[in-house]
Amino acid sequence: MIKRRIDRFGNQVEADSALWRKLMTFSLVAGSWEAPTRASLFNLFDTHRVGLGVFKTTFLNVGYILGEYAGKLCAYDTIVENQPEQVRKQNSGYTILLHAKSTSKQYVYIEALECGFTTRFHSCQPNVAFMEMQNGTEVKVLAVMIYDVKAGTELTVNYGDDIWFKCACDECWFGY
Template identity: 55%
Template sequence: MDVGDIVGGYAGELSEFAAMVKGQPTQSMEQNSGYTLLYNAKSVNKKYVYVEALNSGSVTRSISHACDPNAAFMELQNRTSVKVLVKMIKDANAEAEITVNYGSER
């Protein structure tokens, strides 16, 4: 895969939250791990949105963490619709494992 190639979409169950504990959005973005991701974009209702891919989603939920990844999560917004995609940030041969940086674990 080449730089800029889209691996696929990161899908799952969406949840909205009206508010977060002070500092939680920053902390959550740094600690995206497991199968849960916090969107940078808020919902049309101005709420925080999480996507939880533990019980449903696409093959991208199996992508491993790496401190020096070859792919990254990116948000693509089209009017009111936001999707999270996995995009290659480094070239990788066919045998290479695709990895992303989920942030610090603790």
């Protein structure tokens, strides 16, 4: 039984919402989740701004789970040395701070810079959101569609206001 669903910004997904029902169609089992293959859903193309981008090859609905935010798990005693426990994580690379802590009460990050999935490209106008899901002691971060978008659309997420790079989304790049 899924205990909770939390989006990337720590907000709990409302029970019985459309997104909640969609997420309930996938089960988290033994450290992996069951879903159809993703290979035919994405293509990588040069964005001409920031290198490769991930683009959909088919129409996908709101709530569709694109995949897991995968990477190396890293545990730290504090987020920033000599700071209170509630301090916000400082971005460095493609990291996500999990809301759940390790069994030794350390902060746990997923670092996707060197071994990540295709669900890691930033935009201030994202069409994908990260959702933290817990099943017993297993915690996963899934990339979930938050808008219906057509084939050929670049898949992006929002890393928040404290990004360490210049955003290259259309709004920031062209100033509109």
